[in-house]
Structures are given as C-alpha cells and as structure tokens.
Amino acid sequence: MYIDIQRNKGISITKQIVLAIVDQILSGFLQGGEKLPSVRSLSKELGVGFLTVVKAYQELEQDGYVHSVQGKGTFVHVKSTDTSKKYPEEKLTQDWQLSVQDYLPRSQFAQFHYVPEKIHLSSSMIDPELIPNQLLERELHHLIREGGTFFSRYGEVQGDMQLREAMQAYLLKKGIPTQPENLLITSGSQQAIDLIARTFVGPGDVVVLEAPTYPGAIDIFRGRGVTILTVPVDNDGMRLDILQHLCDRYRPKIIYTVPTFHNPTGTVLSSMRRRQLLDIAQAMQTIIIEDDPWSEVYYDQKPPAPIKSMDEYGHVIYLKGLSKTLAPGCRIGVLTASGSIFKRILAAKANTDLGTPLITQKLLLPFIESPKMVDHMDKLRNTLKVRRDLVIEILSEHCPEGVSWYIPGGGPNLWISLPSWMQSHHILFEAKKKQVSFLPGSACFPVDHENHHIRLSFSFMNVELLREGVAILCNILHSVILDKNISGHSSNFIVT
Amino acid sequence: MYIDIQRNKGISITKQIVLAIVDQILSGFLQGGEKLPSVRSLSKELGVGFLTVVKAYQELEQDGYVHSVQGKGTFVHVKSTDTSKKYPEEKLTQDWQLSVQDYLPRSQFAQFHYVPEKIHLSSSMIDPELIPNQLLERELHHLIREGGTFFSRYGEVQGDMQLREAMQAYLLKKGIPTQPENLLITSGSQQAIDLIARTFVGPGDVVVLEAPTYPGAIDIFRGRGVTILTVPVDNDGMRLDILQHLCDRYRPKIIYTVPTFHNPTGTVLSSMRRRQLLDIAQAMQTIIIEDDPWSEVYYDQKPPAPIKSMDEYGHVIYLKGLSKTLAPGCRIGVLTASGSIFKRILAAKANTDLGTPLITQKLLLPFIESPKMVDHMDKLRNTLKVRRDLVIEILSEHCPEGVSWYIPGGGPNLWISLPSWMQSHHILFEAKKKQVSFLPGSACFPVDHENHHIRLSFSFMNVELLREGVAILCNILHSVILDKNISGHSSNFIVT
Numbered sequence: 001m002y003i004d005i006q007r008n009k010g011i012s013i014t015k016q017i018v019l020a021i022v023d024q025i026l027s028g029f030l031q032g033g034e035k036l037p038s039v040r041s042l043s044k045e046l047g048v049g050f051l052t053v054v055k056a057y058q059e060l061e062q063d064g065y066v067h068s069v070q071g072k073g074t075f076v077h078v079k080s081t082d083t084s085k086k087y088p089e090e091k092l093t094q095d096w097q098l099s100v101q102d103y104l105p106r107s108q109f110a111q112f113h114y115v116p117e118k119i120h121l122s123s124s125m126i127d128p129e130l131i132p133n134q135l136l137e138r139e140l141h142h143l144i145r146e147g148g149t150f151f152s153r154y155g156e157v158q159g160d161m162q163l164r165e166a167m168q169a170y171l172l173k174k175g176i177p178t179q180p181e182n183l184l185i186t187s188g189s190q191q192a193i194d195l196i197a198r199t200f201v202g203p204g205d206v207v208v209l210e211a212p213t214y215p216g217a218i219d220i221f222r223g224r225g226v227t228i229l230t231v232p233v234d235n236d237g238m239r240l241d242i243l244q245h246l247c248d249r250y251r252p253k254i255i256y257t258v259p260t261f262h263n264p265t266g267t268v269l270s271s272m273r274r275r276q277l278l279d280i281a282q283a284m285q286t287i288i289i290e291d292d293p294w295s296e297v298y299y300d301q302k303p304p305a306p307i308k309s310m311d312e313y314g315h316v317i318y319l320k321g322l323s324k325t326l327a328p329g330c331r332i333g334v335l336t337a338s339g340s341i342f343k344r345i346l347a348a349k350a351n352t353d354l355g356t357p358l359i360t361q362k363l364l365l366p367f368i369e370s371p372k373m374v375d376h377m378d379k380l381r382n383t384l385k386v387r388r389d390l391v392i393e394i395l396s397e398h399c400p401e402g403v404s405w406y407i408p409g410g411g412p413n414l415w416i417s418l419p420s421w422m423q424s425h426h427i428l429f430e431a432k433k434k435q436v437s438f439l440p441g442s443a444c445f446p447v448d449h450e451n452h453h454i455r456l457s458f459s460f461m462n463v464e465l466l467r468e469g470v471a472i473l474c475n476i477l478h479s480v481i482l483d484k485n486i487s488g489h490s491s492n493f494i495v496t
Numbered sequence: 497m498y499i500d501i502q503r504n505k506g507i508s509i510t511k512q513i514v515l516a517i518v519d520q521i522l523s524g525f526l527q528g529g530e531k532l533p534s535v536r537s538l539s540k541e542l543g544v545g546f547l548t549v550v551k552a553y554q555e556l557e558q559d560g561y562v563h564s565v566q567g568k569g570t571f572v573h574v575k576s577t578d579t580s581k582k583y584p585e586e587k588l589t590q591d592w593q594l595s596v597q598d599y600l601p602r603s604q605f606a607q608f609h610y611v612p613e614k615i616h617l618s619s620s621m622i623d624p625e626l627i628p629n630q631l632l633e634r635e636l637h638h639l640i641r642e643g644g645t646f647f648s649r650y651g652e653v654q655g656d657m658q659l660r661e662a663m664q665a666y667l668l669k670k671g672i673p674t675q676p677e678n679l680l681i682t683s684g685s686q687q688a689i690d691l692i693a694r695t696f697v698g699p700g701d702v703v704v705l706e707a708p709t710y711p712g713a714i715d716i717f718r719g720r721g722v723t724i725l726t727v728p729v730d731n732d733g734m735r736l737d738i739l740q741h742l743c744d745r746y747r748p749k750i751i752y753t754v755p756t757f758h759n760p761t762g763t764v765l766s767s768m769r770r771r772q773l774l775d776i777a778q779a780m781q782t783i784i785i786e787d788d789p790w791s792e793v794y795y796d797q798k799p800p801a802p803i804k805s806m807d808e809y810g811h812v813i814y815l816k817g818l819s820k821t822l823a824p825g826c827r828i829g830v831l832t833a834s835g836s837i838f839k840r841i842l843a844a845k846a847n848t849d850l851g852t853p854l855i856t857q858k859l860l861l862p863f864i865e866s867p868k869m870v871d872h873m874d875k876l877r878n879t880l881k882v883r884r885d886l887v888i889e890i891l892s893e894h895c896p897e898g899v900s901w902y903i904p905g906g907g908p909n910l911w912i913s914l915p916s917w918m919q920s921h922h923i924l925f926e927a928k929k930k931q932v933s934f935l936p937g938s939a940c941f942p943v944d945h946e947n948h949h950i951r952l953s954f955s956f957m958n959v960e961l962l963r964e965g966v967a968i969l970c971n972i973l974h975s976v977i978l979d980k981n982i983s984g985h986s987s988n989f990i991v992t
Binding site: 027028029094096097099100101102103104107125140141154155187188190191194198199200201202216219220223253285287313314328329330331338339340341343344347348350351352353354355356357358359360363 | 523524525590592593595596597598599600603621636637650651683684686687690694695696697698712715716719749781783809810824825826827834835836837839840843844846847848849850851852853854855856859
C-alpha cells in the first residue's frame with residue numbers, strides 16, 4: 001500500500017494514514033471485505049512506528065470504515081447499500097500485483113458520477129429532455145450529406161480549425177479576445193485540468209484550491225503529489241484575504257478557481273475580488289485556472305466578466321466546458337491561454353491522446369454561433385430557474401431548523417449546510433434506501449473530510465422527481481433529528 | 497529551461513544537455529529564432545560547470561541545431577522548410593512565463609503527425625479511401641432513427657457496456673479470454689499507454705522500451721521522468737538475451753512492446769520469445785504492455801497468438817487500437833488487464849476525462865462482430881499487400897547500394913536502413929522540397945538520436961502517389977551518394 005507520508009506537513013502521521021486509507025476506500029481502490037496490510041508490515045513499509053499504525057487503524061474503526069477480526073486482521077467494512085456489480089473472483093495467482101506501487105492517491109469523483117438511483121441529485125448534468133437532440137440529429141444528417149471525411153482522419157492535435165474559429169467569436173462576446181492559435185479543444189474540462197496539472201506541477205509544488213471545490217480537480221492534483229493549500233469561500237467567492245495570507249508564506253504555482261456559480265456552493269466571485277485575484281497572481285507569478293462551465297446559465301442577473309477578460313500578462317488559463325450544456329455525450333471543452341504556457345499544454349495534449357475525436361467537434365460546430373444556441377441557453381435558464389425556485393420553496397417549507405443553504409444565482413448546484421453533529425454520509429445512506437442520491441460534501445474538501453454538507457444538483461431531474469426527491473430528503477433530515485432528540489445522541493456514522 | 501540532469505546515468509552531463517535541447521527543438525518547444533538561455537544563467541540554473549554548457553552549445557552548433565551571434569547569444573536555427581503557421585508575436589509582458597518550469601521533456605511524435613506534404617509517407621494511417629465511410633454513415637442513420645440518447649449523457653467511465661461485450665467476443669477469437677468487467681474503452685491506444693504510465697511509473701522507476709519503438713510511447717515515458725532502458729530488435733523481434741541481461745542488473749516495472757508487426761521495423765516477435773518474455777515478466781514481477789494495433793493486417797501468414805493469450809498471472813496489459821483500421825476519426829481503443837492493476841488504471845481514466853465519448857463508441861459497435869468487419873479486414877489485407885509489394889519492387893529496382901530494408905509481414909511500415917554516413921534528417925530535408933515526407937528514424941530511438949533510418953508508411957497514399965513518392969526518395973538517395981563521391985565528404989547535417 002502506497003502512502004505518501006510527509007513529515008513536515010503540519011498534519012500528524014496517524015492522521016495522514018487515516019486520510020489516505022479513507023481516500024482509497026471512498027475511491028473504490030479498497031473495496032468492502034478487502035483486507036488491510038497487517039500493522040507490522042504497514043509500519044515497516046512506511047517507515048513509521050508500530051503504535052502510529054495501530055492508532056490509525058483504531059480511528060478508522062471508530063469512524064466505521066473498517067473492522068478488525070481477532071486473529072485474522074483488519075477489513076474494509078462491507079457497505080450494505082453497495083449495489084455495484086461484484087467483480088469476478090480474481091485468481092490468487094495475481095497476488096504479485098498488490099506489491100506494484102502506484103501514483104494514484106485518490107479518485108473519488110467517478111464513484112459518485114454514475115449511480116443507479118431513481119432520483120439522481122448527485123450529478124450536475126443537464127436533464128436529457130433539455131438537450132437539443134433533434135437539432136443535433138439534423139446536424140449529423142447534414143454532416144453525412146456533405147460527405148465529410150471525419151470518419152477517416154485524425155483531426156489536428158489542437159482541435160478542428162473551424163471549431164476554434166467559432167470559439168474565438170464566442171469567447172469575444174464573453175469579453176475574451178483570443179486567436180484560434182491560442183485555443184485548444186479538449187475532451188471536456190476534466191481533461192483540460194489534467195493537462196495543466198501534468199504539465200506544470202509535481203511533488204514539492206504548491207497548488208491553491210477553494211474549499212470546498214470540484215472533486216474532479218482534487219483527484220487530479222492529489223494524483224500529481226503536490227502540496228495542496230485551501231482557501232475558504234464566502235458569499236462573494238474565494239476569501240482573498242486568506243489567499244493573500246497564504247501567499248505571504250508560500251508561493252503557489254497554480255490557483256484553481258470556479259469563480260462563476262462556484263462548484264459546489266453556487267457563489268460568484270465579486271468583480272472586485274476578480275481584479276484582486278489577478279493582482280495577486282501577477283505579484284506571485286502564478287497561474288490561475290479559471291474553470292467556467294456555467295456562466296451562461298444565470299437566473300437572476302448576468303455574472304461579472306471572466307477573470308480572463310482582464311488578463312494582460314497571460315496568467316489565466318480559461319476553461320469553457322462546451323458540451324456540458326449542449327451535448328454531454330460529445331465531451332468537448334475549450335482551453336485558452338497564451339505564450340509558452342499555451343505551447344506546453346498543447347504538447348501535453350499530443351502526448352495524452354493525439355487530439356480529441358473530429359466527429360464530436362464537427363457535430364457541435366454549427367451550434368456555437370447559430371441563433372439556436374442562444375435559444376437553447378434561454379430555455380436552459382428559464383427551465384432551471386423554475387427548478388431552483390421549486391427546490392428552495394420545498395426546503396423553506398419542509399426543512400428542519402438548523403439546516404441552511406445558499407441560493408445560487410446560476411448553475412446546477414445547491415449547497416446545503418447541516419448541523420455540525422449531522423453526517424452527510426449518514427443522510428446519504430438513508431436517502432439511498434429511498435432511491436435518492438446526492439453528493440456528500442466531504443468529496444468536495446481537498447484536505448479534511450468535512451462531512452456536514454450536501455451538494456444537491458437540480459439540473460438533471462424533471463420537476464416531478466425533483467419535488468419527490470427533495471421532499472424525501474426533508475423527511476430524512478426530520479427523522480434523524482427526531483432520532484437524536486429521543487436517543488440523546490447521534491446515530492453511528494456509517495460508511496455508504 | 498528545465499533539464500533533468502542525472503549524475504549517475506552513465507551519460508556525460510554535456511551529452512544530457514545536448515539531448516535535452518535537441519528534444520525540445522524537435523518537439524517544437526523551442527522554435528526557429530528563439531534564444532537559448534545564456535551560458536552563465538543555464539550553468540547556474542542547472543548547477544553545472546560553465547565549460548560544460550559551453551561545450552554543449554558548441555556540439556549543438558556543430559550539429560546544425562543552433563547558431564551563435566557574437567555579442568547577442570545562441571539561437572535556434574530557423575528551418576528553411578518550416579511551412580507551419582507562425583504564431584502571432586506574443587507580448588513581452590509574458591516573459592514571466594519562461595520561468596515557469598514544466599514536466600515535459602519531449603513531445604516529438606505530434607510534430608510528425610500532421611504534415612502538409614502532398615506525398616505523406618510519414619503517417620501510419622489508413623488511406624481514407626479504404627475507410628468504410630458509407631457503412632459508417634449508414635450506422636449513424638441507424639443510431640439516429642433509433643432515437644439514441646447518446647448526445648445527452650455521459651457514458652460509463654469504463655466504456656459502453658455493449659461495446660465491451662462485443663469486444664469480449666472479438667478478443668476471444670484472438671485467443672484472449674476476458675470479461676466486460678476487465679475491459680476499458682480508451683480514446684485510442686495513445687491514451688491507454690498514457691494511463692498506464694501515469695498510474696504506475698515515475699522518477700526512479702525503470703521502463704524497458706524496444707529500440708527503435710513507437711515515438712508516442714517514448715514521449716509519454718520520458719514525460720514521467722522514468723529511467724528508460726532499451727533493448728534492440730532483430731528479425732524475430734525484441735532481443736530477449738539482452739533483456740535478460742538488463743533484468744539481471746535492474747528490475748523494470750514496465751516492459752513496453754509492439755510484438756506483432758513492430759512499429760517501426762515491421763518485425764514479429766517469435767512464438768518462442770513470446771513465451772520467454774512472459775517468463776521473464778513473471779520472474780521479475782513486471783508489467784508487460786502489449787500494444788497490438790495491426791495484427792489483423794497480415795500479408796503472408798497469420799502472426800502468432802498475442803502474448804496476452806498465455807497470460808495466467810495478470811502480467812500483460814493488452815491494447816487493441818479499435819478505430820485505427822476502421823475509423824481513425826473516432827479515436828477508440830480497448831485495454832484489457834486484470835486484478836488490481838486493471839482497477840487502478842480505471843481510476844486513472846476517471847481522473848483523466850471521466851470516460852470516452854459515447855457517440856463514437858456507439859458508432860463502431862455494430863461493426864465489431866458483423867461480417868462487414870471481416871470483409872473490411874480482408875480488403876485491407878489485400879489492398880495493403882499490393883502497396884507493400886509495390887514499394888519493395890521500386891526499392892529493389894531503384895535504390896542505391898548500401899541501403900537496405902526489412903520486408904514486413906503485415907502492418908503499415910517499412911523500415912529502411914541508410915549507410916551510416918547518411919543522415920535521415922538530411923534526406924527528409926531534400927524530400928520535403930519535393931513534397932514527400934517520412935518519419936526520420938531518430939524519432940523512434942528512446943535515448944540516442946540514431947539518425948540513419950527511414951520509416952516509410954505505405955498505408956496512407958494510393959498506388960499512384962506511392963509510386964511517385966518512393967521513386968522521388970530513390971532519386972534523392974542516388975544524388976546524395978553522387979554528391980558524396982564527387983565532393984569526397986558528406987553534406988552538412990541540416991535540421992529540417
């Protein structure tokens with residue numbers, strides 16, 4: 001078992017072992033029933049004291065992640081709600097594989113990405129009924145009739161020139177002047193973040209993330225072995241006073257932010273803070289990743305211009321998820337940056353996959369500038385505003401006291417804060433029994449396993465299922481509180 | 497400028513600096529006209545002697561990669577055949593970016609991947625006229641009529657279940673028993689190699705590559721900072737006596753091989769060596785990557801069964817490029833492995849891009865098992881055999897003495913060996929003037945810049961252009977030899 005113990009990290013070694021093993025369990029590397037290494041072998045492998053490992057295993061057992069069997073060892077707790085298909089029993093002959101160390105500390109996001117619940121509030125995707133399927137089909141016919149050769153050839157590594165030209169015009173309208181030469185088409189924004197991370201950061205480098213933030217980004221940066229520092233978020237977005245304070249002590253190489261309809265909280269970084277963030281990046285010679293999947297989908301007022309629009313010195317790498325609101329099945333994003341930073345990301349893209357498939361690029365192309373795109377965005381804004389308002393209404397009426405939330409001005413997510421004694425994993429365990437899922441807040445915290453929040457995505461389910469799901473959630477919250485008041489203590493934490 | 501100097505590598509520091517800068521030039525990170533760091537600043541940055549850098553810059557100048565201007569500095573040589581579009585002049589305000597170090601030592605493959613020459617013998621792609629465009633279009637219509645929802649949703653991270661089931665049947669016919677649970681759909685084999693590398697190897701790990709080998713794989717492993725050891729290839733594939741010898745001294749974590757119609761040489765690893773290679777991997781507890789894009793496209797006799805078919809203990813990760821021979825625009829590959837090795841690669845895939853687009857998977861699906869697939873492969877074999885024979889015929893008749901080649905039993909590549917005084921870069925420079933391109937052998941050598949080979953791909957051009965291109969190449973070889981005999985010395989090496 002590979003655990004990267006850092007002795008000067010300001011976190012106890014026991015805690016580091018606990019966090020690493022929790023990461024592995026939540027990422028599915030360690031599955032229910034699997035045996036942990038013996039205390040003796042792990043302490044030897046990591047070069048840490050015997051008692052340190054004993055203490056870590058005790059903590060894991062207290063938190064319900066593992067259980068020990070006298071004379072047999074310590075085992076990952078089997079989840080009673082685990083509906084995923086069991087892998088066929090592997091032969092014992094593959095035991096040698098366990099000694100092959102890897103560079104993957106965590107991969108939690110995918111665990112929550114594809115779940116079979118009926119009422120799926122965990123994924124910030126667009127309701128399939130809102131996708132312009134018919135229009136896309138017409139485009140496909142069009143492409144076929146024109147006898148495109150997009151089946152038979154690789155596109156340019158950098159992406160289709162026509163699509164890049166269309167995106168140049170699109171970004172200009174958002175206040176971002178750029179050139180097709182400085183645009184890279186990626187297989188979604190997840191890939192873009194990954195390309196940047198693999199190009200610029202490694203062990204010893206400092207990366208700043210918001211806390212909470214997008215779990216997929218945490219997985220990537222953790223995988224690069226960087227030192228992660230976190231900055232909390234308030235109603236105006238990232239707390240720049242705290243960022244400044246961190247930057248006085250450390251020099252971050254990258255600051256990753258979702259400034260507009262932040263994931264998961266839904267907040268917007270104020271105009272003033274946008275300017276300040278750029279000033280800090282300039283002073284520190286730091287790269288900002290501005291991840292912007294949702295700025296078009298606002299419900300109340302238009303959000304401020306992207307940070308990239310003020311970027312004179314090439315500090316900002318701007319990411320626009322293109323297919324997220326249009327055709328998620330296409331997995332297309334666009335990245336813009338400048339100078340040698342751009343050139344190096346482009347080289348990484350070539351090494352990664354030699355370019356995004358041409359066919360999915362050609363498919364989206366006609367949309368980007370057409371009036372249909374404008375209509376589609378209007379429809380999304382109107383429909384999702386109704387759903388947001390519905391969720392807020394139900395919560396206001398039915399949610400128990402002590403539970404609060406932030407009303408997002410756009411985007412698909414609602415961030416709910418539970419009382420500090422309440423564990424979102426416990427709520428999720430109960431919710432799944434009733435076919436409801438959400439993203440537990442802990443997945444969104446880069447370092448700690450803060451566990452008192454729920455990210456509820458209202459973009460994927462239609463109004464009926466949304467109503468049903470949120471009502472079920474309110475009922476569960478009520479009954480958990482009732483249970484506590486009766487028994488006088490909180491229910492046990494259960495891994496789900 | 498980031499150069500990873502290794503003091504115990506057995507290569508002089510001067511040579512390491514030279515190789516690193518050549519890599520950067522051939523990868524396009526350093527472009528014609530760009531200034532190298534001053535000798536003083538580079539020696540300081542790398543912590544090496546002043547004279548070491550002076551010597552490295554002199555070697556680079558002798559080889560024609562750079563030139564120095566008195567009082568101004570050292571500049572990358574401007575390529576006179578450089579037809580690529582110039583990037584717009586970047587503002588001087590972006591100078592801070594140059595101090596941002598990266599983790600990208602090389603990315604050569606993409607430089608040769610997309611070139612505008614009329615007679616394109618550098619890319620091992622399939623002639624677009626051989627792609628079943630009409631059949632694919634019909635499938636698309638089919639998909640649309642069935643009202644698939646593949647626009648609106650992400651697929652599973654692991655890949656579409658139907659496609660995995662079809663691939664299970666397909667691989668079984670190749671002698672590889674597997675389960676859909678142990679198959680991962682990737683965005684081409686390039687991504688698969690990258691996923692494996694990022695999961696399992698980093699600085700300090702040893703990886704064995706064939707020399708020569710697939711340039712895209714070199715780029716990936718160099719990017720992970722591993723120690724690369726090379727094993728030469730003879731007419732029966734990788735030299736296992738030399739591999740065994742290496743393994744007596746080092747313990748490789750990964751052995752990467754293209755055993756069937758090896759890239760670039762076209763050789764086939766014999767059945768006996770396949771068994772031996774597996775034995776070595778078992779003894780060393782090593783992972784084998786078996787990259788198999790071309791085994792279906794044989795011209796004389798069917799190649800031996802894949803190494804994976806004998807793999808009892810889960811040592812082999814088998815890669816099948818799926819779209820390469822069918823629809824390159826789709827960028828689809830399949831990976832199969834077992835046990836925790838597979839599970840960890842799957843987690844890396846989630847972190848990378850959350851899964852390959854659904855639409856391109858659905859598009860290929862109907863083909864995989866249908867009789868059309870068999871017909872298509874028959875057609876490829878017949879057509880490409882004719883082209884291979886044509887190239888061999890022209891070479892035999894028109895090639896000057898001292899030039900030799902290996903006749904490949906399958907696949908798209910022909911490996912031509914030049915006399916040791918002849919530089920393939922020089923030949924490429926002359927060829928490009930006549931609108932002919934090929935892959936210079938140097939791109940295929942992981943460590944040295946061995947430069948006396950040509951990889952000629954005969955799969956992309958039709959018979960007429962192939963005939964013309966190979967004839968032009970023969971003429972150039974003749975005139976270079978004539979030139980040498982007249983002047984008594986070889987032409988200067990020119991970077992092209």
